[in-house]
Amino acid sequence: MANCAVAASIDxxxxxxAILVLRxxxxxxxxxxDFVRRVGIGEPAAAARLKELTAAGLLxxxxxxxxxxxxxxxxxxxSKGMDFQPVVYALLQWGSKWETxxxxxxxxxxxxxxxxxxxxxxxxxxxxxVDPDDVAIEAGPGLxxxx
Amino acid sequence: MANCAVAASIDxxxxxxAILVLRxxxxxxxxxxDFVRRVGIGEPAAAARLKELTAAGLLxxxxxxxxxxxxxxxxxxxSKGMDFQPVVYALLQWGSKWETxxxxxxxxxxxxxxxxxxxxxxxxxxxxxVDPDDVAIEAGPGLxxxx
DNA sequence: TGCCTGACTTCTGTTTGTCTAAGTCAGCCT
DNA sequence: AGGCTGACTTAGACAAACAGAAGTCAGGCA
Numbered sequence: 001m002a003n004c005a006v007a008a009s010i011d012x013x014x015x016x017x018a019i020l021v022l023r024x025x026x027x028x029x030x031x032x033x034d035f036v037r038r039v040g041i042g043e044p045a046a047a048a049r050l051k052e053l054t055a056a057g058l059l060x061x062x063x064x065x066x067x068x069x070x071x072x073x074x075x076x077x078x079s080k081g082m083d084f085q086p087v088v089y090a091l092l093q094w095g096s097k098w099e100t101x102x103x104x105x106x107x108x109x110x111x112x113x114x115x116x117x118x119x120x121x122x123x124x125x126x127x128x129x130v131d132p133d134d135v136a137i138e139a140g141p142g143l144x145x146x147x
Numbered sequence: 148m149a150n151c152a153v154a155a156s157i158d159x160x161x162x163x164x165a166i167l168v169l170r171x172x173x174x175x176x177x178x179x180x181d182f183v184r185r186v187g188i189g190e191p192a193a194a195a196r197l198k199e200l201t202a203a204g205l206l207x208x209x210x211x212x213x214x215x216x217x218x219x220x221x222x223x224x225x226s227k228g229m230d231f232q233p234v235v236y237a238l239l240q241w242g243s244k245w246e247t248x249x250x251x252x253x254x255x256x257x258x259x260x261x262x263x264x265x266x267x268x269x270x271x272x273x274x275x276x277v278d279p280d281d282v283a284i285e286a287g288p289g290l291x292x293x294x
Numbered sequence: 295t296g297c298c299t300g301a302c303t304t305c306t307g308t309t310t311g312t313c314t315a316a317g318t319c320a321g322c323c324t
Numbered sequence: 325a326g327g328c329t330g331a332c333t334t335a336g337a338c339a340a341a342c343a344g345a346a347g348t349c350a351g352g353c354a
Contacts, residue, residue: 005242086237095152111271124258
């Protein structure tokens with residue numbers, strides 16, 4: 001098996017509902033029933049996904065209390081979870097371009113300062129914008145050789 | 148169901164093996180048995196995924212012939228498939244940061260011109276680099292209202 | 295003509311993901 | 325003390341994803 005960081009990522013967010021839950025968390029959802037309703041999955045699936053993502057360190061279950069209410073728990077993104085944002089915006093960008101129906105995208109992510117839609121760009125560590133054709137794939141230190 | 152371009156994307160590449168097959172295609176794999184071997188899945192799964200991705204327009208099945216060999220078919224990325232590269236590089240970036248074991252990443256994507264590792268950055272259409280915290284989510288024209 | 299090989303397809307069985315429906319449980323409020 | 329509500333958990337059924345092994349098929353070649 002030609003393993004790779006991509007596969008490692010998929011082990012964490014490998015199901016449709018996991019990515020959707022994470023998307024909602026990034027979009028600001030915090031409470032259990034909101035995840036259920038907005039992701040459009042059943043309660044058992046939501047509970048399982050939230051538990052897994054919490055165990056994997058992308059979400060954190062923190063207590064909170066609204067005045068006059070009993071204490072509850074909400075799910076907050078950790079920095080590990082926040083680092084997943086480029087993946088979600090990349091999916092959003094691709095889906096908006098290729099899979100949107102006539103009505104246009106239901107949700108839009110925009111830059112708070114200027115209002116322009118956000119997406120992602122491929123960029124190297126030296127700061128150059130990189131064209132997809134100019135990416136070279138090479139063996140890294142942890143390569144498991146492919147026979 | 149709070150649908151969204153993210154969900155539309157996931158409908159196309161919703162399974163673990165679909166993303167892995169697409170990753171391999173982006174990394175340069177073309178032939179059936181190479182997909183099977185490098186993705187590390189069984190032949191039936193590979194065949195199903197290649198067929199689905201071809202039907203969805205991310206891959207194209209084109210005939211080719213090596214000298215002295217009979218005609219075969221290989222799978223080439225279409226422009227729709229190439230546009231998926233940011234998603235794969237975003238997963239690669241996240242996995243390299245958070246899920247890599249002691250050996251380091253097995254594969255590295257680098258900028259051909261300067262050799263630096265590539266990743267993705269969130270960027271708005273006006274060209275600003277956008278901090279994840281500065282992204283605003285708003286309703287777009289196609290929003291299905293959430294009760 | 296028949297062999298050979300890469301590219302699938304078919305079959306069978308297991309695991310995983312998901313649903314609906316029906317509990318359970320904690321703790322503030324009356 | 326008992327009700328209510330949001331947050332789960334449990335149970336049972338079903339569909340999809342996937343593996344492994346074996347079979348099919350096309351077409352260049354000897």
